[in-house]
Amino acid sequence: MSYTNTSIGSGSRTARRVEFGRTYVVRPKGRHLATVVWLHGLGDNGSSWSQLLDNLPLPNIKWICPTAPTRPVTVLGGFPCTAWFDEGELSEDGPNDVEGLDASASHIANLLSTEPGDVKFGIGGFSMGAACALYSATCFTQGRYGNGTLYPVNLKAIVGLSGWLPAGLSLVNMMEGSHDAIGRAASLPILMCHGLGDEVVPYKFGERSAQILSSVGFTYVMFKTYEGLGHFTVPKEMEEVCLWLNARLGA
Numbered sequence: 001m002s003y004t005n006t007s008i009g010s011g012s013r014t015a016r017r018v019e020f021g022r023t024y025v026v027r028p029k030g031r032h033l034a035t036v037v038w039l040h041g042l043g044d045n046g047s048s049w050s051q052l053l054d055n056l057p058l059p060n061i062k063w064i065c066p067t068a069p070t071r072p073v074t075v076l077g078g079f080p081c082t083a084w085f086d087e088g089e090l091s092e093d094g095p096n097d098v099e100g101l102d103a104s105a106s107h108i109a110n111l112l113s114t115e116p117g118d119v120k121f122g123i124g125g126f127s128m129g130a131a132c133a134l135y136s137a138t139c140f141t142q143g144r145y146g147n148g149t150l151y152p153v154n155l156k157a158i159v160g161l162s163g164w165l166p167a168g169l170s171l172v173n174m175m176e177g178s179h180d181a182i183g184r185a186a187s188l189p190i191l192m193c194h195g196l197g198d199e200v201v202p203y204k205f206g207e208r209s210a211q212i213l214s215s216v217g218f219t220y221v222m223f224k225t226y227e228g229l230g231h232f233t234v235p236k237e238m239e240e241v242c243l244w245l246n247a248r249l250g251a
Helices: 046-054 098-113 128-142 168-175 179-186 203-215 235-249
Strands: 002-008 017-026 034-039 061-065 070-073 079-082 120-126 157-161 190-195 221-226
Touching: 017 046, 017 098, 034 046, 034 098, 034 128, 034 157, 034 235, 046 061, 098 120, 098 128, 120 128, 120 235, 128 157, 128 168, 128 179, 128 190, 128 203, 157 235, 168 179, 168 203, 190 203, 190 235, 203 221, 221 235
Parallel strands: 034 061, 034 120, 120 157, 157 190, 190 221
Antiparallel strands: 002 017, 017 061, 070 079
16 A cells, blocks of 8 residues: 655644655554554665565564655755755764754654554664654654654654664753653663664764663663674564564564
């Protein structure tokens, strides 16, 4: 199943229209216990991941695989492609497209907000999709998006493959002294996986992101390292994702 979506801004105070691409849905083969929004990488679309996820031994998960808007991307010299937000050269706390991040995080939350209230919610992704999933985790813990609008859904699991945490050092400042945010962070488990041979998102960015998340109160951050793995996924990694999600979501 697939459908398209147009949203206004990011749950933000602006009225900028953001055109998201086609969304692909993989319905659970068993009892619907959890819904996970899965986010593709730069230049990809929801279709390719929906096919992979459909074959995982997780019969009680419904997968929602949206497609990012097409936008000019700085790191590609302004070339337009599907991207959850604009990104330049990676740095620990370089310039970040907060408006784009908020728009995508809001789109993801809106997809989850229409799901049954008795299922658990998760967000996962690969590369830039993983970055957006981790950004959504920070919005959940703070109870609001970067623009201050309230974050509306309750997350139970985050998965990030070959990704990084946008604006990681800014998160440290925002979490300091916020007992509510630290409490929510402590309740949200995160699985991060990264290959030592990743030439697109170097391993050090994934490792440092996991360290920052742990330092600000995310108690259950699991960071898995894969020897020889580049910027792609392998069956062993997906097997561990399945085991982890099954334990966290009962799916």
